[in-house]
Amino acid sequence: MIELHNVEKSFGKVKALDGASFRAEDGKITALLGPNGAGKTTAMRILFGLLKRDGGEVAVDGIDPAKDPISVRKSLGVLTDQVGLYERLSTREHLQYFGELHGMDKASIDKATEEISALLGMEDILERRAAGFSQGQRLKVALARALLHSPKNVLLDEPTRGLDVMSTRALRKAISSLKARGCCVVFSTHVMQEVSTLSDEVIVMTKGKAVAAGTPQQLCERTGIANLEDAFVSLIGTEEGIAA
Numbered sequence: 001m002i003e004l005h006n007v008e009k010s011f012g013k014v015k016a017l018d019g020a021s022f023r024a025e026d027g028k029i030t031a032l033l034g035p036n037g038a039g040k041t042t043a044m045r046i047l048f049g050l051l052k053r054d055g056g057e058v059a060v061d062g063i064d065p066a067k068d069p070i071s072v073r074k075s076l077g078v079l080t081d082q083v084g085l086y087e088r089l090s091t092r093e094h095l096q097y098f099g100e101l102h103g104m105d106k107a108s109i110d111k112a113t114e115e116i117s118a119l120l121g122m123e124d125i126l127e128r129r130a131a132g133f134s135q136g137q138r139l140k141v142a143l144a145r146a147l148l149h150s151p152k153n154v155l156l157d158e159p160t161r162g163l164d165v166m167s168t169r170a171l172r173k174a175i176s177s178l179k180a181r182g183c184c185v186v187f188s189t190h191v192m193q194e195v196s197t198l199s200d201e202v203i204v205m206t207k208g209k210a211v212a213a214g215t216p217q218q219l220c221e222r223t224g225i226a227n228l229e230d231a232f233v234s235l236i237g238t239e240e241g242i243a244a
């Protein structure tokens with residue numbers, strides 16, 4: 001389970017998070033939906049311990065990433081907005097390396113590599129070096145890397161960016177299978193269709209705050225608007241930064 005309470009984070013004069021509070025439960029897919037600059041990536045970076053918050057409380061399965069980042073990372077898989085790969089390593093070597101960092105033995109790494117590779121449809125790039133990989137292929141390696149150690153909690157920052165239709169479908173299947181395993185899955189997106197098809201809960205963020213939370217249906221009911229996209233626009237008070 002992932003919890004934020006009144007989290008503050010500023011970069012100079014920019015308040016990226018301004019008292020953000022939300023909770024994402026186990027066995028559910030939670031979408032973070034918000035316009036550009038709403039604070040979604042900042043919230044994820046704080047959860048992973050990549051950034052220090054200025055104030056408020058954060059917990060991953062009850063553990064504060066600022067106090068015990070190593071424990072948090074064991075139970076957390078993260079796809080960040082920056083996909084850095086070692087150009088000379090093959091996909092398999094990447095996974096081997098990250099598996100070792102997580103303390104996995106070779107047999108477990110090999111098994112997890114085969115499973116994830118089948119799940120994400122990446123058999124064709126398993127033995128290839130990363131140099132020359134397309135954006136979508138890079139994203140798949142980064143995703144596989146995030147999921148390799150079977151984390152209980154998964155944070156995905158715009159996971160379908162740059163993916164083709166088949167890969168997007170594979171990713172959605174992967175996200176659903178994480179949910180079936182009881183994982184807490186949080187993903188950020190601008191794509192309304194993803195929110196309606198994938199998410200159990202939606203957290204609407206704008207200007208560093210979570211301004212609404214609930215199922216897509218509850219958000220529609222609360223605003224009295226039948227269409228989720230229009231309900232979202234009504235909740236954030238602007239049409240800025242959304243995609244159909």
Ligand SMILES: Nc1ncnc2c1ncn2[C@@H]1O[C@H](COP(=O)(O)OP(=O)(O)OP(=O)(O)O)[C@@H](O)[C@H]1O
Nearest residue numbers: 011014015016034035036037038039040041042043
């Ligand atoms: N390292 C940084 N230095 C300065 N400003 C930053 C930094 N990181 C984020 N910000 C600012 O904080 C605000 C929130 O940014 P963040 O990346 O969290 O938004 P987001 O909701 O993920 O946006 P997007 O949908 O565009 O990815 C923005 O105004 C952004 O410019």
